[in-house]
Amino acid sequence: MGRTRAASAPGLKDVAAHAGVSVATVSRVINGGPYVTERVRALVAASMDALGYEPHALARSLRTGETRSVGYVVSDIANALFSTIARGIDDALQPQSYTMVLANSRSDPAHELDVIRHLLRRRVDGLVLSLADETSPALRDFLAGLRTPLVLLDREVEGVLADQVLVDHAAGVAAAVAHLRDLGHTRVGLITGEASTRPGREIRRAFEDAHAAAGAPIPGGFVRVGALSEAFGAQAAAALLQMPEPPTALIAGGAQITVGVLRVLRRQGVRVPEELSLVAYDDTDATELFSPSVSVIARDIYAIGQTAAALLLDRLGSGGAQRVARIPTALILRGSIAAWGGSPGPLLT
Amino acid sequence: MGRTRAASAPGLKDVAAHAGVSVATVSRVINGGPYVTERVRALVAASMDALGYEPHALARSLRTGETRSVGYVVSDIANALFSTIARGIDDALQPQSYTMVLANSRSDPAHELDVIRHLLRRRVDGLVLSLADETSPALRDFLAGLRTPLVLLDREVEGVLADQVLVDHAAGVAAAVAHLRDLGHTRVGLITGEASTRPGREIRRAFEDAHAAAGAPIPGGFVRVGALSEAFGAQAAAALLQMPEPPTALIAGGAQITVGVLRVLRRQGVRVPEELSLVAYDDTDATELFSPSVSVIARDIYAIGQTAAALLLDRLGSGGAQRVARIPTALILRGSIAAWGGSPGPLLT
DNA sequence: TTGTATGCGTTATCAA
């Protein structure tokens, strides 16, 4: 007896009845509204937890027009890069009581549009996008016409107005090439992702620029471009090693690619760095624990997510012009690099 | 001119006006309701994409009482274990057009309750929980009183009615101990997580049971229990190695712990498997690429997520009794194990 | 300082 609708969760109405006030008053108490007596506030608060009241976020959102949620679209959440970014986003969102809604696109550009639409139907207040492919015209047009605030992570989509977080791949790659050349390497290979996504373009461009600046040619077939996968990394590394005149140093431009490369080097018993110097992408357990430890181009991945969320929250709050945040890269030297030709320098472990 | 409320997204009303029918009819078309002329259906469909109409999921949910979303509560999404599970959940959810809402508890039991409450306010239809601590009384009481369908991942919470996905740690650990003993190891150490969480309890129990079954004592100090972190793994490994009579074989019961252990073995130049045989947890890049490759107790992590989502969807659909799904473990033998005392067997790489 | 009443965009009930 007493409560009539025992089945469903208590609402504002139930709390109001229990406290002997109106729903408006309860609402004011919940939202910290003005003009509420301390006496009434306490009364209502008591009723709320007597009934175990939990505000109905959907109803509130329908009324206010904001969901306090942001969508994160990602090609594969199981990828350490993206899950670390997700952590960064979520950590930055929680203090403002925003929620992250995750949508996995499975690296499929068509599906990508679907999941974005799905998020929009749920009326997320903003979107953070780690796009699988920034060249799809359908996606580009769709995003260009979008009102919802957007943050692009290391992606450039023509005609789309969005905040961006860009990783400075060029600096890391330039440093790596310069270091290897200083050590006497004139035959440096590169394995990286396709041009359909910014990192692939940037890494390749920086690699070529660094050689051009040094007035050094890149031997034919030394740049391998393909999927950001272990399989491609392995295949490309094997192909490179099989060349009549293989590279004496290699840059693996992508974390998954790196794993494939390491697997091949290990399987073929290639001695690193004696036979091949190696610079890989991203400071991970795998690169650190490989023997020898692998020199890497590293960046603060967590910060990418944090920064993205910060940009988005900022825009949701105050609006303003589109902004671009830049994440630096650093070359971390470890045992996988040695001089070529001349006398070897001191070996790191 | 024409549309009055150009600012906000078009609603059912706008579509109805544009098509010259009632909102009820539009709603029927959207939901594939019965009794709609093909003529009208086409008319409405045309109006919908003329206006770029997107259904308002929140309003619909408010009306229907279901959000078609499930919350996944996780102690750290950046952890590969949980991000892989998340992928499994999401993949199983998407075909049914359910969405995953992620909530990171930061391994903090108090915060854990907060994020669950937050998810509930958003009226998720169900919850998948990778709890950081299953012993918290507050959390236990809260969950016990919950109406929302629950799936516990490798956790046991007293008094809580929920579907469960349980990993069969015991089988893997038993196989590992048996294999090591067959190879002559009588001094096997274990580093694993605390009893506050099922895996820690199970792994320890299986380790002790396996020894008891063999009538073999476990040397004092050979079982180290602590945080599931790299730091603890490293610290415990160092302590074990420093003992006057250190173990000849070691089981690292946790992926993070494993990384810490590997780091120490490498730093101290411990020769694996000559000086120490090693069995670690989870088949990862790090364990595979370590030299030598590390034997592991593996399980299909992705399947944990998939199974959890399947159980939940099932319950959301048909209800029925609580169910328990079991995920097997397997011992994968690689080069990190060798016989002790007798003649070494054939070495794997 | 508090209460009443309206509407957010839907679905579902009932009449037509």
Next chain:
DNA sequence: TTGATAACGCATACAA
């Protein structure tokens, strides 16, 4: 086969 309309739970303009 279609249309009018009442909720869903809340926030807020306005009245008191």
